[in-house]
Amino acid sequence: MIHAILAILLCQMAGEILSRLSGLPVPGPVIGLVLLTTGLAAFPRLRDIVRPVAQGILGNLALLFVPAGVGVIGHLSSLASHAGALVVIFLGSTAAAISVGALAFTAVARLTGSRDE
């Protein structure tokens, strides 16, 4: 387990360093994800080491958003003054983006004959 955590943290840290050095607006953990994906492809043993820990963390992914989500209590007054508008914005933009994204995927998959298996 220690080795898995170490591998994950090293990828994140390398990602943070590369993100700062390159000046790209891409956040460190996202670069770390690319690094770990490359590592998993290159080293079969790394897959066996990382798998149980990664599955444990991803199995509880929703929990990790709770602390930042509770921060809503500090913004209630500013959000409440635009409550009606924000409800429309959240429902409208989210429904539109999910629909347009899924329809675009399906349409292009059909055009290019991209099928799963």
Place this chain on the structure above:
Amino acid sequence: MSEFTEIWSYLSRGPLLWLTATLAAYALADAIFRASGRSPFANPVLISVVILGIVLHLSRTPYATYFEGAQFVHFLLGPAIVCLALPLYDNLDRLRRAILPVGAALLAGSLTAMLVTLGLARAFGIDGTLLASLAPKSATAPVAIGVAEHIGGSPTLAAVLAILTGITGAILATPLLNLLRLTDWRARGFALGVTSHGIGTARALQVNPTAGAFAGLGMVLNAVATALLAPLILPVFQ
């Protein structure tokens, strides 16, 4: 009673209390979610936030005090993003076969999210910090924070707006995509990941493993797309 007050004042100073409370609220929310038959409306993040919000309000605990304990959970967001490498690696072959649909859906979904958000916000007269904080709301919270800071928004507000977007998408996706009669799990998962980042991915993982893998990919790609596109699109609406 005075003993209780003493214990309370001891516990409320350290991180143990609010770390425990965060896990307890989530365990309760997850039990409610399961009891509801995994209904999208019983979203575990939403229920946890409501429970903790009420507890903090009743105990008159400032958010900063709460966060001292909860930061141990919050910290794991970064490693969790790195861990998405695993489902990504496991599905690399399928992703290669779907590279064109993925590119099209990323561009369409990411642009739609930002344009509709900013267009509606302007129509309602929203500007300044709130407008800039709304722009990256489909990106995962740590990314939304960084992008919002970069374009003149508020980091904490951006995190909250991103999480609310995640919850909205996780609730809407299943009924909406059923209404559209879309049955390709790749399309359903990917669009949800693009729009609702990690919370959408968590939802997709609960529904179907293929949807989960593609949602994780959508989240990652939109983190990058939002970071690149938001600074270009926001000025059009300012």
